[in-house]
Amino acid sequence: MSSPRCDTLAVIGVGLIGGSLAIALRQAGFCRRIVGCGRQSANLEQAVALGVIDAYSTDPASAVAGADLVFVAVPLGAMRAVFEQIAPALKLGAVVSDGGSAKGSVVRDAEAAFAGSARRFVPGHPIAGNEKSGVSAAFGELYRGRRVILTPTAQTDADGLALVRAMWEAAGAEVEEMAVEHHDQVLAATSHLPHMLAFGLVDSLARLSDRVEIFRYAAGGFRDFTRIASSDPVMWKDICTANAEALLEALKRFEVDMQDMHAAVEQRDAERLLEIFSRAKAARDEFIG
Amino acid sequence: MSSPRCDTLAVIGVGLIGGSLAIALRQAGFCRRIVGCGRQSANLEQAVALGVIDAYSTDPASAVAGADLVFVAVPLGAMRAVFEQIAPALKLGAVVSDGGSAKGSVVRDAEAAFAGSARRFVPGHPIAGNEKSGVSAAFGELYRGRRVILTPTAQTDADGLALVRAMWEAAGAEVEEMAVEHHDQVLAATSHLPHMLAFGLVDSLARLSDRVEIFRYAAGGFRDFTRIASSDPVMWKDICTANAEALLEALKRFEVDMQDMHAAVEQRDAERLLEIFSRAKAARDEFIG
Numbered sequence: 001m002s003s004p005r006c007d008t009l010a011v012i013g014v015g016l017i018g019g020s021l022a023i024a025l026r027q028a029g030f031c032r033r034i035v036g037c038g039r040q041s042a043n044l045e046q047a048v049a050l051g052v053i054d055a056y057s058t059d060p061a062s063a064v065a066g067a068d069l070v071f072v073a074v075p076l077g078a079m080r081a082v083f084e085q086i087a088p089a090l091k092l093g094a095v096v097s098d099g100g101s102a103k104g105s106v107v108r109d110a111e112a113a114f115a116g117s118a119r120r121f122v123p124g125h126p127i128a129g130n131e132k133s134g135v136s137a138a139f140g141e142l143y144r145g146r147r148v149i150l151t152p153t154a155q156t157d158a159d160g161l162a163l164v165r166a167m168w169e170a171a172g173a174e175v176e177e178m179a180v181e182h183h184d185q186v187l188a189a190t191s192h193l194p195h196m197l198a199f200g201l202v203d204s205l206a207r208l209s210d211r212v213e214i215f216r217y218a219a220g221g222f223r224d225f226t227r228i229a230s231s232d233p234v235m236w237k238d239i240c241t242a243n244a245e246a247l248l249e250a251l252k253r254f255e256v257d258m259q260d261m262h263a264a265v266e267q268r269d270a271e272r273l274l275e276i277f278s279r280a281k282a283a284r285d286e287f288i289g
Numbered sequence: 290m291s292s293p294r295c296d297t298l299a300v301i302g303v304g305l306i307g308g309s310l311a312i313a314l315r316q317a318g319f320c321r322r323i324v325g326c327g328r329q330s331a332n333l334e335q336a337v338a339l340g341v342i343d344a345y346s347t348d349p350a351s352a353v354a355g356a357d358l359v360f361v362a363v364p365l366g367a368m369r370a371v372f373e374q375i376a377p378a379l380k381l382g383a384v385v386s387d388g389g390s391a392k393g394s395v396v397r398d399a400e401a402a403f404a405g406s407a408r409r410f411v412p413g414h415p416i417a418g419n420e421k422s423g424v425s426a427a428f429g430e431l432y433r434g435r436r437v438i439l440t441p442t443a444q445t446d447a448d449g450l451a452l453v454r455a456m457w458e459a460a461g462a463e464v465e466e467m468a469v470e471h472h473d474q475v476l477a478a479t480s481h482l483p484h485m486l487a488f489g490l491v492d493s494l495a496r497l498s499d500r501v502e503i504f505r506y507a508a509g510g511f512r513d514f515t516r517i518a519s520s521d522p523v524m525w526k527d528i529c530t531a532n533a534e535a536l537l538e539a540l541k542r543f544e545v546d547m548q549d550m551h552a553a554v555e556q557r558d559a560e561r562l563l564e565i566f567s568r569a570k571a572a573r574d575e576f577i578g
Contacts, residue, residue: 077559127508147506189494190507194514196550197486199569204546205478206572215576217436218479219416221520222577224513225483229573231510233566241557248554255547257493261485262544265537268530270366277522280488283495284518287504288511 004032005166010067012037012060012082014047016129017099018073019138022052024171027140037063047135061089069163072098076238079106083113090117095160097122097167101187101235102243103151103180119157122164124150125183126173131230144172151180181246188246193254195236196247198229293321294455299356301326301349301371303336305418306388307362308427311341313460316429326352336424350378358452361387366527368395372402379406384449386411386456390476390524391532392440392469408446411453413439414472415462420519433461440469470535477535482543484525485536487518 009025011018014036022034036053037060038044044056057063064070064086074082079100090096096114100106103123110121128146130137148168152161165175178186205214218226240247264272298314300307303325311323325342326349327333333345346352353359353375363371368389379385385403389395392412399410417435419426437457441450454464467475494503507515529536553561 127506130509146508149506186499186503186506189497189503190511194490194511196554197490197547198514199566200546200550201483201486201543202569202573203565204543206568206576208478210475211572212576214475214478215572217416217438217475218577219435220419221517222479222483224516225487226573226577227513228510229566229569230578231570233563233570236566237559237562240554240562241559244554244557248551251551251554254490254493255551257489258486258544261489262537262540265485265529265533265540268533270526270530273526273529274522276492277488277518277525279495280491280518281520281522283500283504284491284515287495287501288507288515289519 004029005170006031006068006163008033008035008067008069010035010037010064010070011053011073012063012070012086013073014038014044014053014056014135015073016133016135016137016142017126018071019047019052019135020140020142021071021073021099021126021171022047023138023140024143025167026051028170030167030170031069035063035067043135050135052135052138060085064089064094065091067091068094069167070094070096071167072096075235076100076102076105076242077234078238080109080113083109087113087115087117093120095120095122095163097124097164099124099126100242101125101191101239102246103183104245105242107151107153107180119155120160122150122152122156122160123180124148124164124168125187126168128173131227133232133235141172143168146173148173148175149178149183150175151178151183153180184243184246185249188243188250192239192243192247193250195228195231196240196251198226199233199236202226202229293318294459295320295357295452297322297324297356297358299324299326299353299359300342300362301352301359301375302362303327303333303342303345303424303427304362305422305424305426305431306415307360308336308341308424309429309431310360310362310388310415310460311336312427312429313432314456315340317459319456319459320358324352324356332424339424341424341427349374353378353383354380356380357383358456359383359385360456361385364524364527365389365391365394365531369398369402372398376402376406382409384409384411384446384452386413386453388413388415389531390414390480390528391535392472393534394531396440396442396469408444409449411439411441411445411449412469413437413453413457414476415457417462420516422521422524430461432457435462437462437464438467438472439464440467440472442469473532473535474538477532477539481528481532481536482539484517484520485529485540487515488522488525491515491518
């Protein structure tokens with residue numbers, strides 16, 4: 001194993017995302033020591049017991065005190081507060097990155113909290129995860145072969161960007177760069193809107209009086225379609241509000257298309273439905289299947 | 290193995306649904322001989338080669354001539370024509386059933402085509418299948434432990450109903466009975482609407498100019514969410530028009546809920562979103578997970 005790329009890594013939020021990164025980086029020998037931080041001691045003690053982290057603090061400022069690299073994996077709604085807590089405690093030259101699913105809001109939070117040293121902040125988003133959460137769901141292979149999008153801004157420091165890229169590559173990910181706004185549009189369309197639709201549909205059915213019977217007849221297709229509705233509600237209400245602008249854009253586009261389909265069903269326009277369904281199947285089979 | 294429950298079974302439409310039933314019934318020794326019928330000789334020859342059926346005809350009337358039991362597994366839009374073709378050729382006392390995903394339209398088709406002998410028609414719907422199609426996708430375990438809903442009408446013959454029930458039980462399914470209208474409402478909510486949403490969303494994205502890039506960043510959640518958009522478009526345009534009434538009802542209900550979520554995002558109302566998402570996650574984890 002080559003010598004570690006950094007000495008101490010601090011991971012704020014040791015759940016599926018932060019925990020899996022810690023495991024992968026330890027396996028890769030990327031850093032010598034990993035300090036975890038979170039609000040619940042029980043979860044952090046479990047993380048130590050599982051060998052995911054070496055030590056922990058429930059105070060973000062203490063956790064980052066000696067760190068060369070800080071990875072913040074908390075819900076988007078908690079980013080600003082965490083940044084503000086760690087800003088005065090960061091070591092000179094320490095690089096900070098995050099795993100937030102929307103980037104515009106995180107960049108705004110970082111610029112506000114880090115002020116003059118925001119250049120050492122590298123916004124990032126691993127396109128990975130599943131509907132599980134907590135450190136017990138973490139595993140070292142989560143990022144293997146998955147894409148990580150970094151969204152450096154005009155002021156992002158090149159050395160910091162290189163370190164964060166190296167970190168993700170050590171975890172097995174394919175790293176790409178994208179503009180903040182473009183990231184948020186792409187993710188609104190492929191992730192945030194689908195989550196909203198899945199949550200919305202399940203809730204719509206759950207409020208029916210015959211819900212028990214209705215769910216009884218839901219088969220495999222429904223199970224797959226609604227898997228993402230088992231995701232963490234706190235994380236997702238944060239994503240939907242943090243990325244509201246791009247999400248609303250995607251939602252409005254979808255609503256227009258839904259009205260078109262609604263009209264086709266109302267008019268029993270089988271040709272029109274066939275056209276839409278065929279185009280969708282062809283696209284999915286080509287790009288996703 | 291006990292003696293066969295029926296001598297000759299005819300399967301009209303030897304694809305995933307019809308082919309899997311034939312395989313399961315042969316394995317169970319439910320019938321002595323299985324005759325297939327379809328429009329494409331190549332598919333039927335493959336079905337014979339795979340041992341799914343013993344013989345075939347591309348003419349529905351010839352295929353059912355000696356059959357005691359006929360299972361029709363064609364798209365809903367083809368049901369009426371098949372019923373009309375087989376009606377004059379059915380053996381006295383032959384029982385006919387189907388596997389259509391909507392039942393109101395099939396019952397109307399059967400009553401029109403079979404007239405006085407519609408009592409020997411047993412409408413049914415196996416809640417099974419996947420996004421694949423064709424006899425090469427058929428397998429004998431498809432119905433094991435899955436629900437099959439039979440929707441007998443006031444005139445359905447008790448012996449015919451018992452035979453079709455025995456057929457599905459021989460294939461390993463759990464058979465239940467339900468009123469036609471109720472079936473169509475439950476399936477509109479749990480299957481037809483989700484398919485429409487998945488087709489609609491994929492098509493919505495596929496028509497964007499940056500679709501290649503957009504799909505590139507679609508991760509596992511999107512793959513699961515849109516799996517059903519790889520289903521057979523012909524089958525699904527038939528389902529959505531055949532069950533239009535119940536589908537529109539489910540769609541209108543969902544649209545109202547979507548407007549509510551849209552407003553919550555617009556107002557950055559995190560509390561409201563958290564409430565919806567939490568209720569959805571709880572319902573899915575309880576009923577589906």
